[in-house]
Amino acid sequence: MEDQIVGCIHNGFFDNYLRRFKDVFVFVPSDSRFGTNVTLNKTLSTPEERTRVVGNVIKCLAEEEKELIPGIRNELYPVAPSFGSPPYFSVERAAATYFGIKPHGMSCVANLIKECEEEAGIPLSLSNQAMSVGAVSYVHVDGYRYERGVLFCYDLELPGGFIPKNQDGEVESFKLIPVENVANVIRRTQFFKPNCSLVIMDFLFRHGYFFSIVSLVYFHTHLAVTHLTLKDKLIFLCHLYYYDPPRHGEKIITFISHFLPVIRQTIGAPTSLSLSSSSH
Template identity: 30%
Template sequence: MGRNNSKIIELAKGFNNFYFKHLQTPPATTPGYTRLTIPQGNSTPHVVIGLLTPQILENLSPWQPHFILRNKNLEFTPKNPEKRTEIFHEILLDWKEKGLFHLDKTWRGENFEIKPGSHYTSDSTPPLFTLDRSATPLFGLRQFGVHVNGFVRKPSGLSLWLQKRSGNREMWPGFFDNLVGGGLSTKNTIITTATKESSEEASIPSDYLMENLKPAGAVSFFYESNYGLFPNTEFVFDLELSEDFEPSNNDGEVEGFVLVTVEEAMEIVKSSKFKTTSCPVILDFLVRHGFINSFNEPQLPQLLPLLHMPLDMFYTSNHGNY
């Protein structure tokens, strides 16, 4: 008789729901999904960059000269990044004007560079194309971001700063979130993104940030919602803050902030009030700092891989039977 999953394992399965629905049991298959690929020449395997639902595939049909369907692979045929970017921009503007796929509400005006996943943070690897951030889930494109865990050491123990997202935001309105988080947009590095988002979201001075920011690796997960697919990798940083520091927001995307104990933070994360796709970051923090351990979480060995999903293996030309 199998052991019941803990609440933490259920959370981890929740932010990896696409994996558990489609990819858990070999051979990994995604019935109804089509791989989006870019041909790389006769002698080089095509690059798998995304996954498409039947609805997305159908709405790409007016641009069929630029797409060729071969054996559950939709090849995006333009030969250079500029042309690919131009075509995607035309497609997305058309869908936005028609109100398709929530684009009229989620449009960010913030471009993401799309690169082969394992080369995403390499400055020497040119992008395959760029497109608005809001569209990346629609095409199942890999997404990258930065999160900063802000914490305070008190005599009574460790406390964490959490933000409460503005109720006006299209996605996750009013939910609790990590202190700072943002997507890795075009021309921004991991560290410039951390600096930019820390200033905009929490008014953290850049000089203090650069002196005290500690890199803490990354988390990755494979989530699905009504907005699309989120095969995300988030680069994680820890930032110890003084007891007299109080964050304030500058960009209108945050309603407020709360300083909570680790125990209180855990209860918020376990509730339905915390942003699902930010859960891996705070759970990883709690594991690394020993608050989630083998004594209080017997299923720790099952949790750790779910915080570090090997996304590269799902975006190779020979993986699975899509």
């Protein structure tokens, strides 16, 4: 839309379902690795008109094939190039992932306060102390659906005696787990959802629990952060050692040496490995 990429569409969904709606979608062949570009017909000049015609397409597809887009709820999802930008149009929430739309809804702070109260009974006097620390983005592909999530991360230290209590019935239970054990919970179980695991891994990385993260990055290949090749990961570890050998060096050497047979088989590494540090 207007030279901005606002979503991703699966080739199968494009070929089998959208191609016939030529009065709505314009298909432009491309030499890029992303394949065909899909945009809306330029005659659809207003957000309201675009919302209406795309909604008609989704309604038509849902009526023709009941299981194709389940969970239609008549709730609109804004389609915008970035947070805070005016939407180009809106799309049925249940269909947003079929168009690979990123969420651009309620402001982060407002949502944080709302969810703290609803999910854990955290009062405003505590939730307004949360510190914004960045964001984690990911893509989850499920059939024709591209879930492109952006998770805004906050750190909030609660008083030692605080006991969370769910207010909206959407949380089964709470568990207090020592931070040193959290990475192993992610690595060895499916206790947390994958997107929740990403937020926890971000926390562990930022707070210095890095080497629990190293094993996760190497061996949890289904997570979004593990798209690097083994060679790239090894190079990353070497850079980490170079810049901070007193803190990381011995553990990295031990880690790499333990898995040297796998590394050798994958990238042709030598049978022994030595790293030297620099003072700058």
